[in-house]
Amino acid sequence: MSEYWPAWAREWLDVIVPVAQVLLIVAVAWLLQQLARRLIRRLGRHNLPAEALTVVRRASGFLIYAAAVLLVLERLGVSAGVLWGAFTGFAAVAAVAFFAVWSVLSNIFCTILIFTTRPFRLYERIELLENGEKPGLKGRVTDINLIYTTLQEENGSDASNATTLQIPNSLFFQRVVRRWTGSAMRPLEESTSTNDG
Template sequence: MREFWPAWSREWLDLIVPATQVLLIGLAAWLLQRLARRLISRLGEHNLPPDVLAVVRRISGFLIYAAAILLVLERLGVSAAVLWTAFTGFAAVAAVAFFAVWSVLSNIFCSVLIFTTRPFRLYEHIEVLENGEKPGLKGRVVDINLIYTTLEEDSAEGQPANTLQIPNSLFFQRAVRRFRK
């Protein structure tokens, strides 16, 4: 086929053909996604919950566009073995990093839950119960941050108050007693 083209155009064909293929893959993915959305909308007419439809729409979009990206990368010369190696390497590093920061992420998530569900409020007196036999950690809440909740213990007159920094995740592992005035 290249014999029919002038010599100066062969260089451009090496760019035009892959670019056209990438555009066609993108167009096909877009049309396929529109078709999938239309089919999912028709399924919704049969009394499927909107939550389920939204999840199915997102999953179908992700799968279609992920496949399109893989096809584009293949057309651009990236081998599937290299992609798979990169993906598994990234997944392994991400898993190790996730487990390394699990306690920090847990405390941050629990702080968000404390701020939204409000099991206790600032300046309230609370006790984190250990079990039925032992007294728990008790005091007045003086600070709530992303990792810790700070309690000020009750102290004798004239004595400095001690503070306890309790990891936020502990409030969701133990029972909390609130003392109301």
């Protein structure tokens, strides 16, 4: 078919066809993403949690655009074998790195679970039980960050003798947590100043 084209157009045909294919792939990916957003918006009308819809929207966008990037790279001459080799090499390095920082990642994931499942809240009194009836770590939650939760132990009526405990967040999902729901939901300084006055 290229013999029907003028000579000057035949020279550019090797450039024009891949560029047109890439533009077509990008356009189809964009249309698929718009269609997915509309479907997800319709699903949102059926009382589904906003968090679940956000996850579905992001996952669909990632899958659509990842497939588009792979197709574009294939059209530009990058072989699937090279991509697979690069991916498996990266996955092996990522697995080793993941194993090396497992403790940190576990605590970060547990922080997300603490904020979503709310086994306790800031300024509540809790106790992390060892096993059964043994007394555990007890105090008022003063801070929750990505790695650990800070408890302030209450040693009698003197707040100046209080000590702080920093407990890794993953421990809250390995042990039983006792929670006093009647404890005041305000900072410790406020509660001690109202008790003194």
